[in-house]
Amino acid sequence: MSDQFFSKLPSSRRGFLRRSAALAIALPTAAEVLSSCSEGKASKAPVRNDPSSHPTMAPASAPVLSARDKADAMDAMHEKGVKAFPAKTRGKGNVLMQPRVMGGVKVFDLTCSEVDWEVEAGRSVKAWAYNGQVPGPQIRVREGDRVRVNLKNELPQSTVIHFHGLELPNNLDGVPFITQPPIKPGETFTYEFVVPNPGSHMYHSHHNAAYQVGMGLLGAFIVEPKDARNEPKADVDYVMILNDTMHGYTLNGKSFPATEPVVAKLGQTVRIRFMNEGMMIHPMHLHGMHMTVIAKDGWDQPAPWKCDTLNIAPGERWDVLVKATNPGTWAFHCHILPHAESEHGMLGMVTALIVQPAGV
């Protein structure tokens, strides 16, 4: 993708990147440079009350940065992040899970355990994960299916699963001491039910949940309707899980530039199922095209409505359609700007919708 993005950049910028890398050796830290950038003054890296720090007296070992040099240094960091997108990392979450089918029952075997999770290249965190994924494996079934979820708990804490949005019988609702005892470390528990209501739902821990969900015990539970005649036609069906807890600002468990782009061909229809598993709202803004909102928490809206910025609160799911009418690579990000950018470049809850030529 770097070629696709940057083929038109002047070679002088690429040259600058090398030059600024060399400069960096002489500079205390990028943060200090940026700090002085923000002051909007042309000065060398901060040295307090030191007469020798005057630009005209700077020794050769402390290069003088012009305003332009400092802008270039900042831009180089921003460019580096964009060029790295989509950056490779170990581990992928939200991967569609194939059930075992036993006697007509779709069986999903989940194990929760502690893992190392690479949120962005070089930044790994402790995570509590279903089957080693953050978010957990994506479960997709059909309304009326008989489903069995076996949860093996390899964590040091008890846990449970709440199927958020599914209207299950009470004893399968997954709330410790209200509907079931907690599943102790080392134990396995089985949830089995006929899938009641269609839509974009979730599964997650409901025990010590501020901690356990924050650590990664969450996933998408998508239910296709039995009667699909009223379903909108979509060429791409994408689940985007928003998070902002122990692992930072993430989309499907990764932070920009390690986030995954949504890809469509010109003229296609993309269905995006937003789900917020964090603690904050995230108004997701799509560039270049609008979104048509069709469902909330798995229930059809009475009439579709359009927007380019959709505010998604914790626990909510919103389904939207995007008609990929505008070719190119389009920024797609949370519009709480500190969730998406800093002086060091774009970060966190940023991805792209890539609309490719129809013929590709």
Place this chain on the structure above:
Amino acid sequence: MSDQFFSKLPSSRRGFLRRSAALAIALPTAAEVLSSCSEGKASKAPVRNDPSSHPTMAPASAPVLSARDKADAMDAMHEKGVKAFPAKTRGKGNVLMQPRVMGGVKVFDLTCSEVDWEVEAGRSVKAWAYNGQVPGPQIRVREGDRVRVNLKNELPQSTVIHFHGLELPNNLDGVPFITQPPIKPGETFTYEFVVPNPGSHMYHSHHNAAYQVGMGLLGAFIVEPKDARNEPKADVDYVMILNDTMHGYTLNGKSFPATEPVVAKLGQTVRIRFMNEGMMIHPMHLHGMHMTVIAKDGWDQPAPWKCDTLNIAPGERWDVLVKATNPGTWAFHCHILPHAESEHGMLGMVTALIVQPAGV
């Protein structure tokens, strides 16, 4: 309710509760145990750089906790909270107020003063209250009624009442120095008006309001429509006031497990009038059944729409209907998880919708 919740729990857990209570004597604090739980390691309570702290060398007075023991200790705290629900506390807010009727006028006498308010069992706070209640007494009148509200100010600050949502004549809008002088300590002020527009409204202080409303000067003001033919039929009509300010995370002035359950019989329709008097959004999530949203700020939505998680912002009121189709006790809570749970158990903005058998 503890029987209803826990009759199926194995007696070994009840035994554990007693055992863990005994253990607690030897343990520094529950928080320290939990802290070590979170590290996911089996070790005794933290003692730094002390060779005798090695598990195999632990003296009898410092019992070694296995991962299971620690999970059990945490679970016991969670169980204790749920078992206590609904916990008894002194004082109840949002109690329906019967007006005096004088010459066809419904007269509501309110006195605001400082009181001690028990938010949950054993935790009392200073509150500023109307008639000693947090939220203040629930006022219910009918569109077109003539209403008189006498406010006696026994607080050390001036105050006023703003009838949030009512389209009153300007001089009754309750904004100091814009529509009226503040009501000084010791003074009484009378608001009298014909009730203009129906719906779920509020009354609260509008003077030094970040402080005064935060301290408790707020209540529900419900206006039944004159023509009730288009009103949805509801068997239960419940006002739920959300708050997050000086008294912590509360529903109708109480924190879990001292919150009040919403109770309905199977097949009944429950109308819930959400009102947010805090400073943060609260996406309220109902388990087991969905909500049908019918009104915003007292105005009918153009078409009802469904959800299971409804984001309620400060100052907003949302009316929803819940058809009680799913028997059992259902968690009902803010989905910003730290508003609802910690390692010590559920807390704050948690209650339950209890759907009882139709015959009870």
Place this chain on the structure above:
Amino acid sequence: MSDQFFSKLPSSRRGFLRRSAALAIALPTAAEVLSSCSEGKASKAPVRNDPSSHPTMAPASAPVLSARDKADAMDAMHEKGVKAFPAKTRGKGNVLMQPRVMGGVKVFDLTCSEVDWEVEAGRSVKAWAYNGQVPGPQIRVREGDRVRVNLKNELPQSTVIHFHGLELPNNLDGVPFITQPPIKPGETFTYEFVVPNPGSHMYHSHHNAAYQVGMGLLGAFIVEPKDARNEPKADVDYVMILNDTMHGYTLNGKSFPATEPVVAKLGQTVRIRFMNEGMMIHPMHLHGMHMTVIAKDGWDQPAPWKCDTLNIAPGERWDVLVKATNPGTWAFHCHILPHAESEHGMLGMVTALIVQPAGV
């Protein structure tokens, strides 16, 4: 306006203002007085562990404040703020910009630079501004117009413009390293396009945006529809840009009491275009009348709906109509109360809708 507001205030209050000003000399600070007010106790200004501080022993130089005196002192501060509204400040943002027309192209020349911006009387901040305004000049064009925006960058950082909400060709989307190189300090860049979709949109920096937008690089970009037959008739069309970043809580770049009232005559229809360029939600509450919501992000809602408190998230735009049926001066503010009031009086995101008699 002070006359309009305060003509009915007793002269004793005006006298008190003078008296309290005199008292202030002897008092440590107003904040300390307020602090003791909040404790709800009648005592003189705080002096710790000093026997002479007992009220009955207070020397003449340390006047004893009664509860009433303290309430009066607080009220005087609140009154002072309201009386000052709308306070004059240097600089006005969001001023409608007249383009140069060249060969049928509407040309908008923007220069971004650092300026001093008076947010409220006596409080100036460093701002990064388009043409010296915060928000930048209001751009209003018509769907199908050919528009050219020349941006001259006089800032020490690179920048770009993203036209938030406009469905432009990819190379004009204004995202550095994805759709264009950043515009370096001293450089000028030209965006030229046929205006695609109507509605209430925005323009702002998309480079180092958490900082640059926070510092003021933002403005309204309003597109009138080519076919205006379905447009609602509005006598007043008002753009209100909400912000909460480096400059504090502001409406159109100013904090109360320096905010600008919205003014209409009785019976007129006011269209308000809310835009949030901050990092937080702001539920805007109008007193005395309701708002009818007609559009989101420039797209018509499927059916208008009514409210008095509208939650506006970062990046969102909401268009509402207000029928000015209720004469008077009406508070109009964010209902996150600390964004609107403190013990020192109303502040930040507060303005008023003034409904004047029809004949004026």
